[in-house]
Amino acid sequence: MSDASEHAPETVASAGERSADGTPEAADEQIAFDLSTFPGGARSAIEAVLMVVDEPVTELSLASALELPVEDVVEHLHALEQEYSTQQRGFTLRSVAGGWRVYSRPEFAPVVEKFVLDGQQARLTQASLETLAVIAYRQPVSRARVSAVRGVNVDGVVRTLVSRGLIEEVDDVGESGALLYRTTTYFLQRLGLSSLDELPALAPYLPDVDVIDELIEEGHR
CATH class of the missing domain: 1.10.10.10 (Winged helix-like DNA-binding domain superfamily/Winged helix DNA-binding domain)
Structure with missing residues (x-):
């Protein structure tokens, strides 16, 4: 056996x-x-x-x-x-x-916000929100183009958005050799979006690319 x-x-x-x-x-x-x-x-x-x-x-x-x-x-x-x-x-x-x-x-947002933030508002400034909006709709885009749209220097704001993980540098540079920026997956998570296609239709209110190029050239004169 x-x-x-x-x-x-x-x-x-x-x-x-x-x-x-x-x-x-x-x-x-x-x-x-x-x-x-x-x-x-x-x-x-x-x-x-x-x-x-x-x-x-x-x-x-x-x-x-x-x-x-x-x-x-x-x-x-x-x-x-x-x-x-x-x-x-x-x-x-x-x-x-x-x-x-x-x-x-979503309906419990006030409760969660009060617990997590304990009364402190950790929100983006108006300048950061405006810069983030331009990048979201014009990405990939350089800082010069974003500055042309907003009419102010955005170097500091861009650094803030990068540090918060909302935007990132693109591997390929633009035709001018400048660094380009785009939004991140974390940006989509924070807004509760599956893709950039779900962004509200605000793009028509932003200047055309040709207009932005003209503004950049005038700024360099």
């Missing part, structure tokens, strides 16, 4: 290569789990991951981490979104900047 252990499935620890004497060697550390054993199954597992991410996570990333088909993950995400809305929870699930993340519901 053979030893039953000869046919027993190997554990994660013993699944690595064996040494010459047959002793299991250390395998790469892996986390093994069965989603069916968790309360709530796969949907609750997805929810647990969403509660700890600090930036939107893609459907593909969730599917890869939990070893689920992407279509199943999408179904669970929409179900959670509907569940939170139906139960009028203090938070909601939103698709933003190409991924999913849990946010507090």
